[in-house]
Amino acid sequence: MDNSINNTGFVFTKESLRKKFRWSEFLSERIITGVAFLSITIIILIFFFVFRETLPIFKQKKEIVKVESVQKQEQYGGDENAQPTNASGQEQYGVITKDTMMTENQVVGEDTVIHGADEATVKSLLGKDWLPVSDRPRYGLIPLLVGTVKITLLAILFAAPIAILAALFSAAFAPPWMREIIKPAIELLAGFPSVVIGFFALMVMASFFQNIFGYDTRLNAFVGGVAMALAAIPIIYTITEDALTAVPRSYTEASLALGASRWQTALFVTLPAATPGIFAAVLLGVGRVFGETMIALMATGNAAMISVNPFESVRTLAATIGAEMAEVVFGDTHYSVLFLIGSLLFIFTFGLNALAEFYVKGKLVKRFQGK
Amino acid sequence: MKEPKIKTRDLTLFYGEKMALNAISMDIPEKEVTAFIGPSGCGKSTFLRTLNRMNDLIPNVKITGEVLVDSLNIYDKQIDVVNLRKKVGMVFQKSNPFTKSIFENVAYGPKINGMNNKAKLEEIVESSLKKAFIWEEVKDRLHDSAMGLSGGQQQRMCIARALAVEPEIILMDEPASALDPISTAKIEELIFELKKSYTIVIVTHNMQQAARVSDVTAFFYLGELIEFGKTKKIFTTPDKKQTEEYITGRFG
Numbered sequence: 001m002d003n004s005i006n007n008t009g010f011v012f013t014k015e016s017l018r019k020k021f022r023w024s025e026f027l028s029e030r031i032i033t034g035v036a037f038l039s040i041t042i043i044i045l046i047f048f049f050v051f052r053e054t055l056p057i058f059k060q061k062k063e064i065v066k067v068e069s070v071q072k073q074e075q076y077g078g079d080e081n082a083q084p085t086n087a088s089g090q091e092q093y094g095v096i097t098k099d100t101m102m103t104e105n106q107v108v109g110e111d112t113v114i115h116g117a118d119e120a121t122v123k124s125l126l127g128k129d130w131l132p133v134s135d136r137p138r139y140g141l142i143p144l145l146v147g148t149v150k151i152t153l154l155a156i157l158f159a160a161p162i163a164i165l166a167a168l169f170s171a172a173f174a175p176p177w178m179r180e181i182i183k184p185a186i187e188l189l190a191g192f193p194s195v196v197i198g199f200f201a202l203m204v205m206a207s208f209f210q211n212i213f214g215y216d217t218r219l220n221a222f223v224g225g226v227a228m229a230l231a232a233i234p235i236i237y238t239i240t241e242d243a244l245t246a247v248p249r250s251y252t253e254a255s256l257a258l259g260a261s262r263w264q265t266a267l268f269v270t271l272p273a274a275t276p277g278i279f280a281a282v283l284l285g286v287g288r289v290f291g292e293t294m295i296a297l298m299a300t301g302n303a304a305m306i307s308v309n310p311f312e313s314v315r316t317l318a319a320t321i322g323a324e325m326a327e328v329v330f331g332d333t334h335y336s337v338l339f340l341i342g343s344l345l346f347i348f349t350f351g352l353n354a355l356a357e358f359y360v361k362g363k364l365v366k367r368f369q370g371k
Numbered sequence: 372m373k374e375p376k377i378k379t380r381d382l383t384l385f386y387g388e389k390m391a392l393n394a395i396s397m398d399i400p401e402k403e404v405t406a407f408i409g410p411s412g413c414g415k416s417t418f419l420r421t422l423n424r425m426n427d428l429i430p431n432v433k434i435t436g437e438v439l440v441d442s443l444n445i446y447d448k449q450i451d452v453v454n455l456r457k458k459v460g461m462v463f464q465k466s467n468p469f470t471k472s473i474f475e476n477v478a479y480g481p482k483i484n485g486m487n488n489k490a491k492l493e494e495i496v497e498s499s500l501k502k503a504f505i506w507e508e509v510k511d512r513l514h515d516s517a518m519g520l521s522g523g524q525q526q527r528m529c530i531a532r533a534l535a536v537e538p539e540i541i542l543m544d545e546p547a548s549a550l551d552p553i554s555t556a557k558i559e560e561l562i563f564e565l566k567k568s569y570t571i572v573i574v575t576h577n578m579q580q581a582a583r584v585s586d587v588t589a590f591f592y593l594g595e596l597i598e599f600g601k602t603k604k605i606f607t608t609p610d611k612k613q614t615e616e617y618i619t620g621r622f623g
Contacts, residue, residue, distance in 0.1 A: 176430055250467035253425065258480040258536050259457030273470055
């Protein structure tokens with residue numbers, strides 16, 4: 001005791017125990033808090049921006065109907081109609097278009113009126129055509145959604161089994177030295193630039209698979225799906241591996257002591273105990289594929305069509321933003337629709353991550369503490 | 372004297388460079404309770420785990436010497452570890468039920484051995500739970516999660532689970548060390564009952580427990596077998612000074 005007092009020069013008195021204000025501590029605390037809030041604020045601002053840019057689609061709906069009726073009367077009037085809204089802005093190109101449009105308006109009626117108005121109302125958003133730059137723009141999101149879901153399913157179908165089995169191998173079977181190699185190697189793949197994977201898919205895989213399956217369209221959902229699987233495997237693998245190694249050793253020992261083989265133990269004890277973690281891993285993989293842009297842009301063919309055939313081209317939501325945002329007119333309907341797609345992507349990935357988080361937490365608590 | 376169930380001959384074990392067991396030779400009698408005592412880190416748990424080759428799981432373990440179960444060397448290259456462990460069951464220090472229902476826990480062993488007959492499984496589960504004296508407490512909630520049981524119940528369920536594969540030898544690694552006195556008493560009672568049909572080897576830190584439940588006692592110190600003999604003799608007139616000092620609480 002005496003020694004410590006001498007060494008630190010600290011004397012235990014009422015005076016020395018009085019609260020002291022420490023500048024360095026105060027400042028560092030505030031700075032760290034500030035940085036934390038800054039990053040949260042930036043994220044919130046981004047969300048806010050994306051949603052705000054989406055809003056005009058829903059807002060303009062009613063106004064457009066009015067504009068439409070005015071246009072019907074004045075449509076050959078030309079430029080005096082030109083307002084900052086793209087509605088009339090785009091319709092200025094050529095009388096022929098207007099003629100066609102007019103005819104269609106008369107023939108088909110209400111539905112086409114909406115198309116003709118070149119405004120993405122909720123109804124046209126649910127249409128089957130994504131033709132944002134045609135003479136008669138249509139913003140049907142269905143083909144993009146179908147394309148995205150299709151490619152996500154394909155990618156996860158490839159990635160999940162491979163990644164989970166690889167994780168099972170390295171967690172339960174691989175000798176330690178091999179695990180030391182496999183785990184970092186696969187994890188490195190996560191840092192692989194997706195443009196490189198996309199390039200590889202575009203140049204090598206597309207031709208390779210074409211030789212095997214003999215399909216017509218060289219770039220299609222299948223090629224894109226396999227390429228995306230390459231991007232998703234490291235994520236699914238890493239989290240699954242962590243979940244598997246987090247299963248207490250006592251479980252494995254209990255099973256082995258009952259005369260189970262290593263394989264039975266891995267399959268019937270380790271894997272079930274890690275299910276919540278594996279589920280989360282797959283969900284995060286889905287999120288990765290869902291939002292993947294570069295690979296989709298390069299390897300899927302980018303044709304917005306609705307089909308279940310995996311060997312047809314697809315266009316994904318993310319790729320659509322990536323491909324079209326640079327060419328769009330600021331404030332245009334097309335612009336707003338792209339932001340709507342952004343919002344959808346955000347909501348979906350947010351939902352997925354939330355599900356992964358809460359499902360896993362809830363399940364784990366239930367599992368390890370009894371009901 | 373009848374042939375011992377387990378014989379070890381010059382069993383030496385290294386963890387990497389460190390010697391954990393030094394030339395242990397011991398005869399473990401059939402259908403009796405053998406207790407291993409000794410201070411922490413003396414190798415008694417390690418020795419217990421060599422008897423059903425659980426140490427195989429740990430990397431860098433080197434074992435020399437022989438372990439003969441029913442006169443067969445279990446470290447022979449021809450031996451199938453999986454089948455060995457069916458014969459030599461184990462109960463661990465910390466109860467380790469699977470995150471499944473009680474029924475599934477106990478039925479796990481028979482199931483992985485290919486038993487699929489539902490009626491037969493139910494029969495096995497019931498008889499195992501009865502043998503472990505826990506049937507009355509759980510019979511109405513067989514399909515609830517085993518994680519909901521109390522610590523003592525979990526441990527008895529783990530014993531039932533070990534019994535379900537019908538082993539001949541049961542190794543217990545401090546089975547009651549994490550339990551309250553009442554649960555401990557139940558486990559001890561259970562051990563007493565089980566030795567009628569099983570050979571039991573138990574590691575314990577509790578001197579009284581060793582004296583109460585065992586017929587034969589082995590005292591380990593620093594990886595060596597110091598003394599081995601009838602429990603009564605070890606606890607009353609031990610041959611070695613170290614044994615006496617440990618039992619009377621002068622060191623360890």
